[in-house]
Amino acid sequence: MTTTYAALLRGINVGGARKVPMAELRTLLEGLGHGGVRTYLQSGQAVFTSDHGDAEALAAELTGAIEKHFGFFVDVLVRDHAYLAAIADNCPFPASELEAKQLHVTYFSAPVDADRFAAVDQPAFLPEEFRLGDRALYLYTPDGLGRSKLSEQLAKPRVTKGLIATTRNWNTVVKLVEMTAE
Template identity: 80%
Template sequence: MTTTYAALLRGINVGGNKKVPMAELRTLLQRLGHGGVGTYLQSGNAFFSSGRGDEDSLAAELADAVERHFGFTVEVLVRDHAYLRAVREACPFPAAELEAKQVHVTYFSAPVDPGRFAPVDPAAFLPEEFRLGDRALYLYAPDGLGRSKLAEALAKPRLLKGLTATTRNWNTVVKLEELTGA
């Protein structure tokens, strides 16, 4: 059985660091034996189909291939279409009524205990808000991610210790769900 996945590469092509041309990423995925390969934007979003492995083994395989090919380490999350659809459907904020820059999803490598974020006082950041989901954190930032004090607080290394975490804006969340469902 073939499953369609999205690969989320963390921290590439940002500020001139860790350059990964999307054409080369597509070729790399094809060389790994995956089909239906494509990329979305320049910020580390790929999609592919595979009949072998699971999310974690596919992520590890791609991370190893990126390191061998480009010479640097990149954290990779792989999520299947069903998961991406569930994340989109579970959004606790009225995403359809908001600008895409106002809603973000941080994908995590593992489930997150709500106690991990207990040191963050939600009231101190209003009107910004966050909610936890299945291996995901939803962030409502009315002025965008770049100006969000809550996003800064949630990204503290002590809160994310032991996790791979990568954030996408709502447009990308929606597009990846659509691209993996085709």
């Protein structure tokens, strides 16, 4: 069965470092035998179809191919349409009432529980807030991610240790749902 996936690459094309041109990423995915390859923005999203059926194996395959082709390691998460749609549908914040810059989702490589975030004093960061989801964290930042003090705390190694974590704004969350539905 063919499934449509989104690959989320972490930390590429930021500040001129770890450049991964999207045209080369598309060619790389096609060379791995995937179909319907498209990219979104320059910040590391690719949509593709595959008969493989194992998102973790697909992520590992793409990670290895990127390292071989570009000469540097990039963390990659691969998620299917059903997962991406469920993340958007289960948002605990009123997404339709917020600006996209105010709402973000951090996707994790594994499930996370509240204990991992116990040291974060949520009331100290209000009105910023976060909620946990399925291998995801929803983050509300009224003044945007760039000014968020809470996001700095959530990115600390003690919180993300042992995980791949990559964050996308709400526009990208919605666009990936749309692209993987096609």
